[in-house]
Amino acid sequence: MRKENSTNAVNEQFLFQVCALNSAVAVIGGRWKSQIVYSISEGNNRFHLLKQELSNISEQVLSRQLKELETHAILIKKEIPDTVPSGIEYVLTNKGQELVPILKHLCDWAKAYEAGKIITAG
Amino acid sequence: MRKENSTNAVNEQFLFQVCALNSAVAVIGGRWKSQIVYSISEGNNRFHLLKQELSNISEQVLSRQLKELETHAILIKKEIPDTVPSGIEYVLTNKGQELVPILKHLCDWAKAYEAGKIITAG
DNA sequence: CTGTATCCCCAACGATACTG
């Protein structure tokens, strides 16, 4: 599977104990995770729509990220029985929806400082 | 050095263009980054203090994370000329300080859902 | 005390081909 062995894994678990913050970071820390959540919140709740949005993503990765987000209860899959092909819809859970405004804060924060590296301390 | 070559790097840059959110995630996405920022905000602004807090961290990693955070203008190093040994102090920049409340939001969010996996959508 | 150099490991990222 994955870990349970290396120090890497042990440290990860250690951080989870220190503060829930770190588990949150682990959730959104993936390369595409936060963007996927954001995209879904904007209505791109289909596999192929996400694939279009994230033009360079491979199906493998998208599928994997989606599965991980599902594991963390950020979103759930919903089958749409009416459609002829598969028809799967991704829906944010409460947890996922509450994450969105935080991501927006993060986005604003990054935007505010992306240009001028304001270095003012002490 | 690092990348500039692989698709991995290209995709990272692509995400940076899509939304600043992703660069923010890249900043705090490191294993210890957010915890370090948090610790410094609480006054653990010395190398050895951070090393104590993050008991399992190796000097290598701590140094590396610190350097990256400095690169992202989250914190700056300050030499303390009065002390006999090296004496380096880490101080959060404005950017870093504004990140702290966002991290707290993230922490609260994670805490709220860490126990009961509330899956309520649609 | 605060770092850096070097090397290893492994997990995430990614490409391709294939299935229901």
Place this chain on the structure above:
DNA sequence: CAGTATCGTTGGGGATACAG
């Protein structure tokens, strides 16, 4: 359309030893 299996690549995390 949605998803998985497989395999290769990349680079971050980690240990240790060493330096200012």
